Amino acid sequence: MIKSDSTENTAVVIKNINSGRRDDFKLIVEKYQRLVSHIVFRMVNDTSDREDLSQEIFLKVYKNLKSFRFESRFSTWIAKIAYNECINHIKKKRMILFSDQKEGVLNRVVDKNILPDEAIEKLENREIVLREINRLDVRYRVILTLYHIHGMRYREIGDVMNLPQGTVKSYLFRARRELKEALIERYRGDRLWRINI
Amino acid sequence: MENKHLTDDEIQDYLDGNRSLSNAAVHIALCERCRRELSRYKYLFNMLGEDPGFELDSSFSERVMSKIVYRPFLSTAEIVLLLFCLLSSVFTSFYFLGLNRVIEPLFRVLIKTAKIPGLLFSAVKGLLARADLNVSIVIYSSITLLIIFIFDHFIIRPRVQKIDRAS
Numbered sequence: 001m002i003k004s005d006s007t008e009n010t011a012v013v014i015k016n017i018n019s020g021r022r023d024d025f026k027l028i029v030e031k032y033q034r035l036v037s038h039i040v041f042r043m044v045n046d047t048s049d050r051e052d053l054s055q056e057i058f059l060k061v062y063k064n065l066k067s068f069r070f071e072s073r074f075s076t077w078i079a080k081i082a083y084n085e086c087i088n089h090i091k092k093k094r095m096i097l098f099s100d101q102k103e104g105v106l107n108r109v110v111d112k113n114i115l116p117d118e119a120i121e122k123l124e125n126r127e128i129v130l131r132e133i134n135r136l137d138v139r140y141r142v143i144l145t146l147y148h149i150h151g152m153r154y155r156e157i158g159d160v161m162n163l164p165q166g167t168v169k170s171y172l173f174r175a176r177r178e179l180k181e182a183l184i185e186r187y188r189g190d191r192l193w194r195i196n197i
Numbered sequence: 198m199e200n201k202h203l204t205d206d207e208i209q210d211y212l213d214g215n216r217s218l219s220n221a222a223v224h225i226a227l228c229e230r231c232r233r234e235l236s237r238y239k240y241l242f243n244m245l246g247e248d249p250g251f252e253l254d255s256s257f258s259e260r261v262m263s264k265i266v267y268r269p270f271l272s273t274a275e276i277v278l279l280l281f282c283l284l285s286s287v288f289t290s291f292y293f294l295g296l297n298r299v300i301e302p303l304f305r306v307l308i309k310t311a312k313i314p315g316l317l318f319s320a321v322k323g324l325l326a327r328a329d330l331n332v333s334i335v336i337y338s339s340i341t342l343l344i345i346f347i348f349d350h351f352i353i354r355p356r357v358q359k360i361d362r363a364s
């Protein structure tokens with residue numbers, strides 16, 4: 001799990017940027033680019049748009065930095081901007097929102113040639129799971145990422161996506177159930193399940 | 198619960214650390230079917246918790262920074278103009294408050310030494326130098342007020358409104 005907030009340091013950096021130390025914003029970009037890329041990559045399938053969109057998100061964060069009131073975690077605030085920008089992008093491009101999406105191209109960054117058999121098998125299994133995640137509803141994908149990778153609570157995810165906590169929990173459970181059922185359906189008897197049971 | 202299989206939601210809740218399902222552990226120990234489901238979810242949770250490896254390349258932050266154009270709220274020319282207005286206002290206020298004995302010599306020096314560029318301002322400068330001090334003060338105050346109005350109406354207000362809209 002990625003630790004995306006050490007609140008005190010972040011607060012100092014934000015105050016420095018707001019008082020004119022513009023170059024400190026690079027620290028913010030480096031610290032939160034993983035969170036932003038996870039949201040963008042989960043929501044936008046078009047690889048050519050992903051980087052531009054990620055840049056736009058950070059530019060928006062910079063422009064609105066003075067309006068951040070430290071009432072929530074900074075990661076939640078950035079995630080909310082990223083989520084809303086992705087929704088706007090999807091609407092602008094007239095892409096399908098909140099329904100089954102076709103499998104996207106996964107941007108893998110691991111060289112399989114240097115890994116032992118067991119690791120390759122694990123990687124392949126991960127790719128299968130990632131592929132199945134990409135078939136889920138956009139909201140489910142974002143919830144799974146924010147909950148499992150970034151350790152956000154229901155309330156924080158609700159803030160990001162403008163959903164009640166109960167709905168977040170319900171979507172999360174449904175997403176995992178759908179994912180499990182899809183994996184059983186498509187990979188029944190496959191080693192994906194065998195090695196772990 | 199010992200005789201009834203756990204639902205998907207109960208298994209997920211159990212793995213999420215919901216300790217109110219204390220009987221779940223007992224049931225899972227006795228029930229092969231629920232144990233299998235639990236293993237599947239456990240595996241899924243492990244997979245979901247791993248970084249999917251989506252990455253923006255290492256120079257991403259540099260590219261973002263190159264797009265952030267540094268724009269101070271006021272440019273140097275605007276700051277000079279603002280200082281000029283402030284100084285003028287102070288001098289004029291002093292005059293009307295009867296402190297002209299103190300500022301009169303300073304004001305005369307200012308009129309003589311002011312190097313204002315442009316034909317229009319040269320004409321104004323000539324007029325100020327020739328005219329009686331009282332008339333000069335009135336003309337000077339009017340010009341200052343006009344500059345302050347232009348400064349406020351065309352520079353400060355649009356900029357503040359823009360910031361308000363952005364936030």
